[in-house]
Amino acid sequence: MNNILEVDSIQTFIGQFHILEGVSLEVPESSITALLGRNGAGKTTTLKSILGLTPPREGRVVFAGKDVRGQRPYDIAALGIGYVPENRAIFRALTVEENLKIAERKKGDLARRAEMIFGLFPDLKRLIKLSGGQLSGGQQQMLAIARALVPDNRLILIDEPSEGLAPILIEQLMESIRSLSAHTTILLVEQNFRMASQLADRYYLIDDGRTVKQGAMKELVNDRATVHRYLGAA
Amino acid sequence: MLKRNWLYIALLAALIVLPYALALVAGEPLDKGVPLFGQGLMVQVFIFAVFALSYDILMGHTGILSFGHALFFGTGAYTLGILVKYGHWSILAAVGAVIAIAALESLLIGVLSLRVHGVYFAMVTLAFATVGSILVEATDFRDWTGAEDGLHGIPVPDLLNPALHRTEFYFLSLAFAVIVFLLVKRFVDSPAGRVWAAIRENEARAISIGYNTLIFKVQATIIAGVLAALAGALYALWNLSATPLTMDVSTTINALLMTIIGGSGTLIGPMLGAGVLQLLGYFLNTWLGSVWQLVFGLIYVLLVLFLPFGIVGTWRARGGSWRAAWSEQLGKWRGVLKLAKRR
Amino acid sequence: MVNRNLILTLLVLVLLLALALGGLGASTAASVLLSGITLGALYFLVASGVSLIFGLMDVLNFAHGSLFMLGAYAGWTIYTNPRLILNTAPLALIVIAGAAFGGIFAARFAVPRWARWLAALIAIAILVLAVRGLPVDKLVAMGATMTGKVIPTSQAEEPIGAMLVRVGIAFVAGLAASFAMSPRGRAETPSSTRRALATAVVIAAAALAILLLRDAGEQAILGMENNARFVLALGFGAATGALIGALMEWGLIRPLYARPIYQILLTLGLVFVFDQVIRLIYGPAGAFMDIPSLFAGSGNNCPSPDLFAWFSQHCDSILVLGRPFPSYRLFIIAIGVVMLVAVALILQRSRLGMIIRAGVQDSEMVEALGINVRRVFTLVFALGAGLAGLGGVVAAPFLGVYPEMAMEFLLQAFIVVVIGGLGSIPGAAVGALLVGLARAYGDNIVLAGIQLPGMTSAISGSPAIARASTVLIMAIVLLIKPTGIFGKKE
Structure with missing residues (x-):
């Protein structure tokens, strides 16, 4: 290995x-x-x-x-390398969608991996228009992990x-x-x-x-x- | 006591002897030629040393960054000028008024501005000071301030006239600087001074220990404001005038520059910085003409970038020994060599 | 939360306005209102940059008023005296090219502090050598730049050979400067090396091209139709502001992110340096800039009865409730509104805006996502500085150009951001409007005089009083809500 x-x-x-x-x-x-x-x-x-x-x-x-x-x-x-920090560091002023989109390194990263991400965290799909500041702790954690999955890490x-x-x-x-x-x-x-x-x-x-x-x-x-x-x- | 302070005492002795030494070396009497001029230069050094020292109370000891310190310097100069020239007050009474007005002004501005922290405070104080400089230049008060020309011809008794009694004025301003230095040293070493230091290190902690930090900060602002105003008043006496320049931002920058050159938080540093700056300013002015101010600005920028702790600060950081400083530099140099080899 | 603030502020504003303007006649009131919005538009152009830069990188740029002034001077100079720019810009550009080129090598060493000092001093010495004896005073003496003694371009310029030598020396100065400013022993990636090299080559080529085409360039610019030349001036002023801002961030502020207090000490020092540079080149006196002919018509049917008539007449003023109001000031308002919308669009709709909004909260996390935050910082600094530069040129035909405008606009911008809250663009807009209106109203009162009941004659004052009085609003806001109307808790 x-x-x-x-x-x-x-x-x-x-x-x-x-x-x-x-x-x-x-x-x-x-x-x-x-x-x-x-x-x-x-x-x-x-x-x-x-x-x-x-x-x-x-x-x-x-x-x-x-x-x-x-x-x-x-x-x-x-x-x-993706990073999910201890405090989650979700951007409060950005929507859930923007929080994911900002992690794109190539255009269309999010679209390509949306199926996998929302398959893992189906809740996020429902919250997509909310701002990061409105999420609960658990939702923020999911979003933080999902964000690390957007680009090809x-x-x-x-x-x-x-x-x-x-x-x-x-x-x-x-x-x-x-x-x-x-x-x-x-x-x-x-x-x-x-x-x-x-x-x-x-x-x-x-x-x-x-x-x-x-x-x-x-x-x-x-x-x-x-x-x-x-x-x-x- | 003597052993620990020998540097200070030697410096003071040198300054006391200086006029006579100048007279001896130049072969001219005290009130003519080089000695006269040299004393004049030093008088300005002493005045700005006090101004810089008062700034260091805020910046170096309490950790308050004010960009409006010229306001107090100018307030001192104009208050004295207006009261003596138009109010026909005696100098002593006018100085009393300077203290009272400056205390009131710094209390007001302190209470207003200290509601905000850090850069906000710098910004707000700069705004207040700019208003001061706009007002002294406003044509509305020309009868009192002389607007953009400034207030000239302050009548003083002969004994205090710097043109007639230069040596007396020299010792007056030297005494002023020494007294203020000792006074501020007492303040800084007092219990209140220790709270200032605690605020500088970590205000949140000072609050959590139970101090009302606002009171201590206002206190520091008032002391600094009054001392700066006194320096301004002496400056007005020295020039027999009060000009808009005393309120200008460049005067605040001067205080900052002296503090940074000397090293903030060291008391003696800013005073030395004042010396360096005034003398350097004089020589640059004669050497370069009107470009010197630009050169000054560039020196300031370079100092901020490359010598942030100033002369005294750097000295103390290295344990007061050039040898330690050198070996540290050499150590860095070795590090560079090692790094280069590995690549 | 923000919405409640906004509604509350607007309500108070409208109430105050109604009270304040009620005493004036309708036409005077409209004129004061429009003057206030005009000033507000200019204040917004400065304050929005201050706010944006502070919000993202926690740097309070005291030199922002200076960028406004530099923009004004740059725009006015290219408008009336392009030869000064064409003969000096190549030197400035080549220093940048040299610094970019040298940076490729400098980044490979951990330059110790004393060596930085040495490099900075050497760079300055070489730079002095490069510009020593440059006939700036002759180049300045032309047309509107200096009335009375015009020196023809052929006599004012140095021969091209001498200029090329200067360019060569200035390049070396840039090389030296890069060693003073290089980051501490960072490993550079091949892509960044390539980028730096490309930057250096492009800038150097631009410098040489400007120098070689200087005479043709002067002819072309002076031969332009004056409205087109004004547009050029707007663009040039904004570009100058942006370039100087980017250089400031890159060369001076970036090395100091570990020592934030020193950043603002530095920017305060730059206020002084820029002021001195301008005085050295142009002297302490100010100058006026012509209003472009689009806003300067004066025919029989002027002033234009309304905005629609103006579009065909281009009168210098438009009747507002029967009273003529300068049409150029309406243009200033338009620029302010367009820039507000542009900034809002960039922040809300673009990827850059998304990164800025994220970076305001946590720039380390943005970096950890693989985004080059340093570049975004430089970009935002340039954007803010460009807005200020643009504001300067827009203000020039209205207020003239003079060195003190730096402090004047810095003061008003600070009052604006204290009122609006640092880091908030809506705050900057509302604050700017408020300060502008207060200023216009103050001007009106001060000039017309105040006569309270029981007073035998009115007290009138100079505009300086009105200028100073806006600080009262700041004091009131500090008392009520120290973080500003839109400010978040510290």
Whole structure:
């Protein structure tokens, strides 16, 4: 299996603070890889570093065989990376349709993929004329994922999708993400270990800005000690 | 005490000796030629040092960005001029009036403008100051302000006449600058000064601790406004006139420039900046003629781009040692070399 | 929410207007009203840019009034004295070409701060060398630009050879400048290198073409029919504003996004620099620009009885309720309305507008979608600056051109955006209208004088009082709703 993304011991500073002190990971194509760790371990910063939103000072970020570290976020994203941030970042002043349309990289991206997107999230079709600010949290999350599906993305970074959602919505969301993986590769940051363990094939554990453990998800599920040590009670 | 402040004390001593040293070197009496002229130049340095210092209270210590500081400088100059020339007030009474009027004006503008933050505040203060400069140039008040020509021929007692008693005026303005410096240092080190600093660092936090930050900000605005007006009043005495230039945006830009050259938030920095700027201005003016103002503007732009922390700020950031500064620069240089090799 | 504000504001406005104008006769009232809308249209052209730029990139551009002034000077100069432009524009363009070309190399190094200083100083030194002795004063002396001493073009211009040398030196200055301004050690993509190269080549070619065709160009422009020349002036003023705005964003403001306070310190400094440059070239005195003949007719049947008659007569004024009103001012109103509609259409209907509306909220997310936000920033800055430049040219036949117009319009634009709320285009429109009307009404009162009951004679004043009085509206708005009528919570 080919790796679509390879991150090699990146070091990231935010202001004076050394946030990532050597994170490494590999994401095989057409898989779901989970990035796990405690609050403040550096999971979100890792995603942002991949995209160049918080550019790493050292290390390598290789996407589809190309070292992208140091490039502008828009250049990196345009290579085919979608981003679903923690706060969803739905544009409130834009309608749902515009929120999708703005993600187009080629004219007609949305029309081409409308069937797939609305197949995954049938609710969005009904809400298409509403403004982003009028959506509920769950709807915003769907829209944020749908937005990452509009262009031809080979990798989607999803940050804490379950945060702040009701259990029933989380079930729906898991279903959507699972069927998504048929179309693209996913790097998932998730606090909800149960959700992550059911979705992901592989995992990376980071702690204090370093990768500390990696492997198949099935093994981690049975490794209670590790889960307890790095993720707290689970 | 002495050890920590030796730089300040040496500077003060040098300034006290300066007129006599000039006289000695030039071989001319104190009230003629080079010494006379040199003192005149320094008087302006002292006046603008106070003006810059008052600006630093806002920008450097409270984190308020005002673009209307010239309003207070001009208010001081015109208040003194009008009261002394047309009201036949004594200088002392006029200075008292300057303080009162400036305090009232800064209270009013502070209360109005401080309802908004950051860039809004800069914008609103600039608007108020522009109104001030429009009004002093308006033909309606020509009898009082002299409109675009300015107010000239302020009558002062001989003892205060800068043309007749230059050395006395030199020491008067030096004393003024020193007193204001010590005063502001006390303010900044006082409990209120610490609240100012807290506002500068993070206003939301200062509020959450329980401070009514508006009161402290208005307080800073008033102190800064009064000091700027006093500097303006002294400027009017020095020139025996008050001109629209004292209210002009370029005067605010001057204060900004001095603060940035010296380093904001350092107190002594802006005063040094005033020195650098005034002396540089004089030499550029004699050297380049009317282009010098443009050169000035360009220097300002370059400073903002490349030396944002000023002389004193940069010095302090490096622990007050050129060696540290050099080694840091060299370290950067090594980084460049390494980078070049890897490519 | 916005709608409620809008209705409320309009109601208060109408009420105030009715009260204010009630005391005047119908024809005076109409004239004051139209004058107010005229000024409002000009204020909108400045304020909308300020608002747009602040909304998207959080930069409050204090130099926006200066862009208005520069636009006015540029339009007026190409209208009356094109040779000045034709002889100086190539130098300015070639510096840009040099900077674009040098940027390709400069971007490959992490230029340390001291080297930036050095590069900036070298660039300025070379630039001074390039323009030293350029006979600007002779080039300025022509026709309406300077009455009395006209110097023929053949004597005013430098020989083409000398100009080419200057162009060469200026190119080197641009190269040096690129090292002062280059982003910190960013990896450039091949496509951006190609783009930069293409930009440099196109601009350099344009510079050379203008220089080589300068005499023919002058003949052609001066030979144009005056209405066509006026349209050219409008376009040129807008383009100058847009170009200077784009350069400002790209070269000066972009390096400072990490230090926002310094951005506005910088733009305030530019106010001063632009003011000095204009005074250096044209002197402190202002000048008038002719009203194009379309709005300057004066036949037997003038003033035109109504707008329809005007379309065939082109009179300098039109009767409004029996009182003549200058037709050129109606043109200003038309331009203001057209630009308002254009801006609204761009924001609501185009992809650029969609990106702007999204970027106002979260420009990082827009970037993460693969959209080149930097380019959008530059574009919006250019758009706002272009509106201001256009406004300057439109204002020139009405108010003249003079250096102080920069501060004057900056002041009014600030009052407008404080009233309307920064970042809101409807706010800018309503604010501009309000300030314009207040100003016109103030002018009327101040000139006619106020006579309150019990006063023996009316107090009258100069227009300066009316100009200053608009700040009162700002003070009132600050007291009632500090974020402005359409402003969101801070």
